[in-house]
Amino acid sequence: MSQISTKHLLGIKNITENDVQLILETASNFKEVINRPIKKVPSLRDITIANVFFENSTRTRLSFELAEKRLSADVVNFSSSNSSVKKGETLVDTVNNILSMKVDMVVMRHSSPGAPHFLSRNVKANIVNAGDGTHEHPTQALLDAFSIKEKLGDVAGKKVAIIGDILHSRVALSNIFCLQKLGAEVMVCGPITLLPKYVESLGVKVELDVRKALQWCDVANVLRIQLERQQIKYFPSLREYSLYYGINRKMLEELDKEIVIMHPGPINRGVELNSDVADSKQSIILEQVQNGVAVRMAVLYLLAGVK
């Protein structure tokens, strides 16, 4: 199969394993492209893409924009902070206005879970979810899977522990779906207050002790403590969190094997990851960022190819 089964990438949950494999294979072709002297291919030169960001982002937005430009697409950027959204325009109106200027694809980040799904039912363009609230962040999960595959050869059979704020994390949910589709074993680990109540129903292991989680896993995907989403206190203090759940060099040295450390960024240094881990040889955090561009190129390319 050389065609993706969907017109929109809204989440990992509703795409097939074949889709995921196709995206990863295509991404490895694009990774070769972005390491050439001339990093650009003309595939999407007749496509216009709008990056519509209702929530702050540095990495994802830059990564999407680079991916779009390296595919030769025309790009327009929109952020809600300096737009008519502030004047009370609705989501569908905003996007339809952008589309009436002949835009073919919309990459959207929104703080409300389900916003891209809603949009995909109401507008004609291909929609790519770049993060919807605490729900899904599919391209992050795909680039994480790609990075694991690149580092360890395969995702199937690998043990991946997702550590930190699982409750507020769209990265965690998309990662769980994606890794399970590819045949990995997944564990979530964090303080009980930051684990969703029914997380076991997703078929993941649950562990409260970070040392046990590190001992179990081949890959530790460490998540950021999302202070902006915590209106109530889920743990007494950052200091206490880092004392119990922060990962440092010593903890890794105590393990009887070498594990891979991942983080979707931005890192709260000294909270969930110490600098001596984040900057160590075991960390593939910067590879993840580079792979992000290749994976997003693959997603845009494949969605644009759907008739």
Place this chain on the structure above:
Amino acid sequence: MQKRLVLDEEQIAIILRRFCHQLIENHDDFENTVLLGLQPRGTLLVDKIVSLLQEISGVKVPSGYLDATFHRDDFRRRDLPLKANETKIDFLVEGKKVILVDDVLYKGRSVRAAMDAMIAFGRPQKVELMVLVDRKLTRDYPIMPDYFGVRINTLESQYVVVEWKEQGFEKDAIWITEKDKS
């Protein structure tokens, strides 16, 4: 299905040998020459040429695989998109003489896309095209091979199929078949 033999194993072997001698004649000691096999079906051929050249002249000519999927002009126009293949080129073509190698030259669109893709690796001094089968009368672009094994008249309703032993076929062979009408 009707199937007509174009070249058999012996004829293909003679052509590959002829290709090598033609290349030696034109490129001397291959000091500044590289070979690029076009994905997906030119790669096996380029490997064969490289090893045969080494056998005949003792020179190992640098070679690579070039995939032009992202440079094709029929993206979003075909019913099913083409799947990309690996590009494997560990040198720059800047200032080099490049020989593009493919099995069948049909409309010339793949070669056009390949030249576009190749430019990402530098500005070559000269580009030549080598194909086993040149399907004349079906070209959409003004592209002609510098080296060809056999030149045949075919219709658009026909396929030219190249079979190699390395792909599990009993013998190397090239056939013309009719496209399935259903």
